[in-house]
Amino acid sequence: MLEGIEKRTGEQVGVGLDSCVLPTRHKGISIVQTTDFFYPLVEDPYMQGMIGCANVLSDLYAMGVSECDNMLMLLGVSTELSKQQGAVVNPLMIQGFNDQAKLAGTSINGGQTVLNPWYIIGGVASGVCTRDEFIIPDGALEGDVIVLTKPLGTQIAVNAHQWLDKSQWWDKIKDIITVDEVKTAYLAAMFSMVRLNRTAASLMHKHEVHAATDVTGFGIIGHAQNLVSHQKANVDFVLDTLPIIANMSRVASTAKDHGQDFKLLDGYSAETSGGLLMCLRPDNADRLCKDILADGFESWIVGRVISGNKQARIAGDVKVIEVHCFS
Amino acid sequence: MLEGIEKRTGEQVGVGLDSCVLPTRHKGISIVQTTDFFYPLVEDPYMQGMIGCANVLSDLYAMGVSECDNMLMLLGVSTELSKQQGAVVNPLMIQGFNDQAKLAGTSINGGQTVLNPWYIIGGVASGVCTRDEFIIPDGALEGDVIVLTKPLGTQIAVNAHQWLDKSQWWDKIKDIITVDEVKTAYLAAMFSMVRLNRTAASLMHKHEVHAATDVTGFGIIGHAQNLVSHQKANVDFVLDTLPIIANMSRVASTAKDHGQDFKLLDGYSAETSGGLLMCLRPDNADRLCKDILADGFESWIVGRVISGNKQARIAGDVKVIEVHCFS
Structure with missing residues (x-):
């Protein structure tokens, strides 16, 4: 409804x-x-x-x-x-x-x-x-790469943390993750959600970002699909890398085995206050990631813009990066 | 809370x-x-x-x-x-x-x-x-009058209408109002709440309104008190007239007798999408009310601005006007 x-x-x-x-x-x-x-x-x-x-x-x-x-x-x-x-x-x-x-x-x-x-x-x-x-997000070009500024997995981290108090769920994941790992993931998610995307917004101008969106309720692929559908050029977005809060992809697959599919690796797991997803030239992307790192945070090149018909997809051989926020 | x-x-x-x-x-x-x-x-x-x-x-x-x-x-x-x-x-x-x-x-x-x-x-x-x-609402002056552009009583009309289906309440007011009168009051309230205050907003400039607010959840006296407290001059607002949707003051007193006090005559009955309450010179007020009438709606001079210490009150001899919206 x-x-x-x-x-x-x-x-x-x-x-x-x-x-x-x-x-x-x-x-x-x-x-x-x-x-x-x-x-x-x-x-x-x-x-x-x-x-x-x-x-x-x-x-x-x-x-x-x-x-x-x-x-x-x-x-x-x-x-x-x-x-x-x-x-x-x-x-x-x-x-x-x-x-x-x-x-x-x-x-x-x-x-x-x-x-x-x-x-x-x-x-x-x-x-x-x-x-x-402001930058109207319709200028992505073939050859651009796609940068993401926060890790995925906030929804799963928040849920796993709740399961610590729900034995029927905790019993299902307790063999694949420790209580400390869950708490660490929860804190990583919380601090990630708290962090403003303001630095990234400023850098969009400096590094000539062609199109951007933020990753929230529809998951990375939902928002990527929405963004690609608004492009002037006939392009596709291919996401080949998913940076995910450490241990959360394992929790997601175990939860899926038990009937609760967050669709994390399909790109549909909801995020709250997620990162910016930005299309820009590869050399600019490198510089932008360096600038964000200078601000104290990792960001990742997660995909590429290719010629196409306005579709976004996860690559078949998608690579998961385990993001350790407290290292 | x-x-x-x-x-x-x-x-x-x-x-x-x-x-x-x-x-x-x-x-x-x-x-x-x-x-x-x-x-x-x-x-x-x-x-x-x-x-x-x-x-x-x-x-x-x-x-x-x-x-x-x-x-x-x-x-x-x-x-x-x-x-x-x-x-x-x-x-x-x-x-x-x-x-x-x-x-x-x-x-x-x-x-x-x-x-x-x-x-x-x-x-x-x-x-x-x-x-x-825009007009910063802090310029009311001694000698101004106060105009209201919609009748009061929307909350009571809506409640009385609900009581048609609640026999324990309907039984308490059925001797003082007919079903048709309740339905008429409900429709009057509905159409009043639907009506935009846009014409009044335009007329505020034409007729040099010194200070205005709209009457909503805190009732006419709650909003009058809030408005008077923000005035630059040391003034009081005295409300001597309360235009009320027909038959609603009678329902309010009967409900009060039965333990549900809307505080309508005290000026505290909540309104939704109520009228504008405006302070302006008396001659301008007359012209403003005429302009609103030309637009098809009544408005009323409901009070006056006097020298004081930023208090709003209902006059002891307040006059109730029964407003018949469908005549």
Whole structure:
């Protein structure tokens, strides 16, 4: 049913870009804008607030917009929290969101708070931009390579961490992973989701990125397919490398054997606040990865742009990189 | 608990104006922006979509911004709808929201859809504005009068309509109102909530409105108090007239007798997509009310601005006007 909705809104509201870009009534000035809200997935409310904020900003960053002019906060306080729980959780969630906005050089000026059965955290990010401040993601060219700036596997890490308290699931994976490995993967996922894509957004201009998107709910191949379908040139995207949070591909295959298929190696496992996926010339890609490394983080060339008919696919001989975030 | 949150976000995010106003990096250009989302309160999904859209836009209109540059839609599809119900309800809700945006001269370009236990409808409205396009609501002066552009009582009308199916409540009011009167009040409330405050927003400039807000969840006196507290001059707002959807003040007093106090005559009954409450010179107020009447709708001088210390109150001898919307 939700898919039906998404298709419908897709037709009607011009989904396709990560953010909408609209000319305003003022010459040369466009508004680039995005909204996102979802339900908490990590246990620490402060970190969850930071992730909520990073996740909203990510859609702006995917357009190469590194300066956000304003944010609004969307909050649904769970009706299931006791007064005492709320007094602890709510201020921390808000503080995390606010602090992240500060780190991103922006601020929250407005929002909406409601009571809701499920806790909601999200927001709106807007940039008021001149034409040179954003990159319409339709310029990928044959010969480009594809860079990814964060590892995959956040959904699996979060689930595996929950399974530590669900013996019927933990029993299924306990022979292939240790408790410490799960906790490490969970922390790696949390810190990865917290990290802003802002540096990458700035570098998109410096290294002439032709097209970019961020990897979130539809998985890397879902977003790659969406991006390739919007290209002006007749190209295909082939992903030959999947950098995945350490041990998570093993958990994914074991979970699949037990009937829960995250489709991680198929590229469909959902990510939250995932990395940017960017098409650019190979020499520029090398320089961009070096710049991101100078900022303290790995990024990877995960694929290539070839002549084709606007299809994205995972290569048959796809290589998995085990990403150890704490080394 | 929610109050605590609202106070907290109030401190942190600068709540006070109906929309945030932020200078951008471009000289002379500000972004005026607001978000709102809530849960359905009328039965017709198409009309509910229109109300959701009007309710979001209202915060922009309260700032005198009559041109919205972009909207985003926020949708939470209820997990309790069957597939068949969703197939009917969801497209209608979206269509209503979209059609209303069109009527407002804007469009929806983006949004977020989730599944949620309670149905959610809402959005984001943004205007990219020069300084003369918005009115900071802090200029009310002694001698001003206060105009309201829609009648009060939407919450009571919606509740009374629900009571038609709840015999324990209907039994309590059936001696003081007929089924037809309840249905008429419900329709009056629905059409009032659907109506945009856009004409009023344009007229704010023409008739030099000094300060305005829209009347929503905190009731007319809650919003009047918020508005008066932001005035530069030391003034009080005295509300001496309450225009209320016909028969609803009677329902409110009877409900109060039975233990459910909407606080309608105290000014605290929540409204959805309510009217604008505007302070301006008496002669300008007369002209503004005439212009709104020319557009087909009544508006009322409901109070006056006097010297004081930033307090809003209902006059002891407050006069109730029974508003018959279908005459």
